[in-house]
Amino acid sequence: MKVSIEKLRTDLAEKGLKVTPQRMNILDAIYTLGNHPTAENIIAYIHKDHPNIATGTVYKVLDTLVENNLIKKVKTDRDIMRYDGVIEKHHHLYCSECDLIEDYVDEELDAILKNYFENKKFPGFTMEDIVLQIRGTFDKC
Amino acid sequence: MKVSIEKLRTDLAEKGLKVTPQRMNILDAIYTLGNHPTAENIIAYIHKDHPNIATGTVYKVLDTLVENNLIKKVKTDRDIMRYDGVIEKHHHLYCSECDLIEDYVDEELDAILKNYFENKKFPGFTMEDIVLQIRGTFDKC
């Protein structure tokens, strides 16, 4: 997933965020790394070219990006946070053998779920969205 | 969810685990607390009556219980681990406003999903199970 510098710039600006080199680099790292990197992954990647970006800044920027819906946190059952640069609706394949998480896009499935939950209401709960966590094993693992 | 002492004992024994007071208390705490407690919740609950159970032991026992499928880890986008004493198939309602996670059982939905994915195969991935993470807001929040 390669995104132009200009796209990064406008994405930030559209959210009313100051366009800083740190934010550009962190966004770029998330897109380039793909596969739901950890903060540590992102820091390591960025430090190759920009060893002076503080780790505290990376965490702060990640929070800011999440708050502004430019990236998402990925739910896991580990105590290490992971991030997702893919904003469009998708589900996740979690590997039981390793830490790999792959995206899964399925519009037919989304339509079925939308239809199913249109009738079915949750008492006392207003639904915002549904993400499937599909656990299994990749052949390569 | 109240479970008898005898049930706790046989659950552990069936898995070939030594039946220790610590394990019994921790399992009981998870069932009694309900709603996907954190390790901290469990430790606080247990320490009321058993202040001498070490926190390291609680973490170790939780790992053991997860490995033996007596409890499950719950996926969240926080860096604090949460645990689930409900083993039967169910989904989760996550509150956007607070940390509440509620169980959602829906056999009709499970049947629809099972049917859908019987045809649909994932290339290079063998599915084990599917859990829906349904995000939204509880009225009370």
Add this chain to the structure above:
DNA sequence: TCTTTAATGAGAATTATTCTTATATAATAA
């Protein structure tokens, strides 16, 4: 009861993340 193997307690160590504060910089106005 005795033996063996595994579990626990205590607390140190680790690690991801957050916090603090002085400095630097982006955006905006002049």
Add this chain to the structure above:
DNA sequence: TTATTATATAAGAATAATTCTCATTAAAGA
């Protein structure tokens, strides 16, 4: 372009959840 202001960042200390170490204890089976 320069000055102003608000915000972001660097550096590193602080925190908090979790893991680790190892001596001691206790459960299960003989």
